[in-house]
Amino acid sequence: MNDEWRVALSRAVRDVFENLCFMLPTPTSASVPPNPDSLSRVVLAVDFTGAGRGSLHLTLPDSMIAGVASSMLGEDGPLELSEQYDAVCELANIVCGNVLPLIAGERAVFDLASPRVIATMDADLGDLFDASARVLMDEGLVCAAISLELAGAQGAA
């Protein structure tokens, strides 16, 4: 696992959830993270090409989706399920767009594919990725993982 990339992932997740959803990480000493294997989760994937080729996966509990979507859209009432999933797909897209410059540098140009839902339960991102990060919010545990093969010898920004 690449520790610099893990830090970049964690920062991107925190920034995006704070700015888009007004959700803040729980202080690490406040509680013990729930076991993600015990939750039904949704896994969102964003593939990308350009200065590097790879994929970012964002995993969050099903129970968070409605709240995340409502916060993003500023809606008090219930949203259609399709709108909820569209919202979290955009969230994954934005996390990906924010983490890539942190990893590959500000000059690296990437093309992001449309985000997609690839699993809705018990997905294990495990060791398949180059780096992963977990950010605990009051609303649940968010996991991000990235696989990335850089085209050139570009370092972190």
Next chain:
Amino acid sequence: MSLNVLVVDDSPVMRKMVIRVLGMSGLPIESVHEACQGREALDVLARESAINLGLFDVNMPILNGEDLVIHIRAEPKTAALPVVMVSTEGSVERIERLKRLGAAFIRKPFGPEALLDAIICATGG
């Protein structure tokens, strides 16, 4: 001066979010028009002559945001339209290209203050 805004993004959710943040910016908004890609945006611009600000996504099908700005600058009627490009992906190269096209840039996620700054940059104050 009131703003008549064209918001272009292939994601309905992102259009909704951009319009929400725009509403929080404190700017006087008279009307908001929407399009889901560049070709549709050109149709809206041809139809709605009052539009005086564009907020465009970069990555879109059929006609992307960068090509949309090129079309707009080539058309005398819309050549001076202030444009803010809104994107998740903001490499320095892309931002420089957009600046050369006379467009401001803002990276998602953004709040009302950052959007206001970008609009001021695009409109020249």
